[in-house]
Amino acid sequence: MSTQDIKSLQIGMHWFPERAGGLDRMYYTLVGALPGAGVAVRGVVAGSARVAQDTGGAIRGFGPAAQSLPRRLLNARAALRDTLRNERPDVVSSHFALYTFPGLDVTRGIPQVSHFQGPWADESHVEGADSIGQRTKRMLEQRVYARSSRLIVLSEAFGQILTTRYNIPAERVRVVPGCVDVDQFSLPLSRTDARRRLQLPQDRPIVLAVRRLVRRMGLEDLIEAIKRVKAKQPDVLLLIAGKGRLADELQGRITEAGLDDNVRLLGFVADRHLASLYRAADISIVPTVALEGFGLITVESLASGTPVLVTPVGGLPEAVAGLSTDLVLPATGADAIADGLIGALGGTLKLPDEAACRKYARDNFDTSVIARRVAAVYGEAISAGPVH
Template sequence: MSTAPIDSLQIGMHWFNERPGGLDRMFKALIDTLPAQGVNVRGMVAGSASVFNASGGRVQSFAGAEAQLGARLLGSRRHSRVLRAARMPDVVASHFALYAAPTAGVFRNVPKVVHFHGPWAAESYPGGGGGIARALRVALERFVYRGATRHIVLSRAFARLLHETYGVGEHSIRIVPGCVDVAHFNVRATRAEARRQLGLATDRPLIFCIRRLVSRMGLEDLIDAMAVVKPLLPDVLLTIAGKGPLAAQLQARIVARGLDNHVRLAGFVPDETVPLWYRAADLSVVPTVSLEGFGLTTIESLAAGTPVLVTPVGGLPEAVAPLSRDLVLPSGGFRAIGEGMADALLGRRRLPDEDACRNYARKNFDQPVVAAQVARIYREAIEAF
C-alpha cells in the first residue's frame, strides 16, 4: 500500500470547542493528527466564522449551527463546490450523514469513507418514536452510507448495527476505536492534590461520571444505585458532570431518594479541568443503557489513571475488557451498578492500578495510534476505488 501523501476532505458536524460532543471530539482529533500520518486535511462544519482560526485554517464553516435546516443543507452543498473548485480531494470522509448528503454528486469520482459514530435517527428518538421523521433520517443515512467505499466504526457492536440496520456489506467495514489525547488526561497530581485544586473533600470515597444529561445515558439508574452504596460507604460522594434536558429531573430524583449529601450535579465542566476531575476520583462510571458505540469517557478516565466501571452495553465492554473483565458490570440496572461500585470501593472487585490504566490507554487509544489506522483505511479506499 502506498504511503505517499494524500488530500482528504472531512465533513463534520460541529467544531468541538463550540459544541462539545463525542463525534466532534473525534473529528477534531483527526483534523489535528492525520497530517502527521501523511493525510492533508480540509474540513467543513456547521459553526461560527471563528472555526477557521481555531482549527489553524484547516476547517471552515458552511453555515451557523443554529441556522435553519434548509440554510445548513444549502450551505453544505455550496461550500463543497467551493472546496472542489479549489482542489479535488483524493478521498472524502464524512462524519455526519445530514451534512454529507447535500454533497452527493459533487465529488463523483472520488472514493468516500464514512466514519459511523452512531445511528443518528435512533439517537434522535431514543424512546422509539419519531414516525415519518425518523424513517426519513434512516433513509438519508442509508443513502450516504451505501455510497461509501469503506466504513469506519468504533466497535464490533456498531459494525453489526451498521450491517443489520443500514445494509452495509461487512467486507467494507473496518473497526477503529475512539481516541483521546492521552497526555492531556495524564495529570501527574496525586489524588489528594487534584481534590484540593477542585475544592473537594480529601477524606471521602469519590465517584465521577461525565455524560450528557439525557435518558439513554443511564443516569437515573446511577442515582438510584447510590442508595445501594450509601449504607455500605456512608461518606461516599458521586459527582455527575454535564448538561442536558434531564438536569431538573435528575436533581429532583436525588432529593426524592434522600441523596442530597451523596450525589451532586456539577453542570458543565470546562475541558481543561476534566482531567483533574477524573484524577480526583477513586472510580468513574459509565452507566449507559443504549446506543453506546465506544464511550470516549472510558478512555479519558483510564488515561488519567482512574479505573472505570461500565455497563455491558454496545461497545463499552470492547473498550475496557482487554484491560480487566472486572471493569465490566454483569448487567445494567441500579442494583448491579450499585453493587459493582460498592465492591470496587471496598476492594472486593479487583481493579487495575493507575499505571496499568495509563499504559493501556496510551498503547491502544492515543491519538497518533488511531490516526495511523485511519490513514491506512483512507489509502485502502483509494486503492480499492
C-alpha cells in the same frame, strides 16, 4: 497509495471548541492527528468564521448550528462545492451523515469513507424524536453509507448494526476505536492534589460520571444505585458532569431519594478542568442502557489513571476488556451498578492501578496510534475506488 500522499476532505458536525460533544471531540482530535500520519486535511463543519482562523483555513465553518436546518444543508453543500473547486481530495471522510448528504452529487466520483459513530436515527428515537423524523434520518444515513467504499466503526458492536440494520457489506467495514490525546489527560497530579485543585473533599470516596443528561445514558439507574451504595459507604459522593434536558428531573430524583449530600450535578465542565476531575475520582462509571458505540469517556478516564466501570452495552466492553474484564458489569440496571461500585469502593473488586490504566490508554487509543489506523483505511478506500 502511500499514506504520505493522501489528501482528505473531512465533513464534521461541529467544531469542538465552539460546541462540545463526543462526536465533535473525536473529529477535532482526529483531524489534528492525521497530518502526523501522512494525511493532509481540509474540512467543513457547522461553525463560525473563527474555525477557519483557528485552523489556518484547513477547516471552515459553513454557519452556526443555530441556523435553520434548510439553511445549514444549503450552506454545507455550498461549502463542499467551494472546497472541491479549489482542490480535489483523494478521499471524502464523512463524520456526520446530515452534512454529507446534501453534497453527494458534488462529491460523486471521489472515494468516500464514513466514520459511523452511532445510528443517528435510532439515537434520536430513544431520545424522543417522532417516527417520521426517524424514518427521514434513516433514509439519509442509508444513502450516505451506501456511497462509502469503507466504513469505520468504533466497535464490533456497531459493525453489527451497520451490516444488519443498514445492509452494508461486512467486507467494507473496519473497526477503529476512538482516539484521545493521552497527554492531555495524563496530568502529573496525585488524587489528593487534584481534589485540592477542584476543592473537593479529601476524605470521601468519589465516583464520577461524565454524561449528557439524556435518556439512554442510564443516569436514572445510577442515582437509584447510589441509594444502595450509601448504605455501605455513607459518605460516598457521586459527581455527574454534563448538561442536558433531564437536569431538573434528575435533581428531583436526587432530592426525593434523600441524596442531596451524596450526588451533585456539576453541569458542563470545561475541557481544562475535565482531566483534573477524572484524576480526583476513585472510579468512573458509564451506566449506559442503549446505543453506546465506544464511550470516549472510558478512555479519557483511563488516560487520567482512573479505572472505569461500564455496563455491557454496545462497544463499552470492547473498550475496557483488554485491560480487565472485571471492569465490565454483568448487566445494566441499578442493582448491577450498585454491586459494582460497592465492590470497587470496598476493595473486593480488583481494579487496575493508575500505571496500568495509563499504559493501556496510550498503547491502544492515543491519537498517533489511531491516526495511523484511520490512514490505512483511507488508503484501502482509495484503492477500491468510489461506489457508484
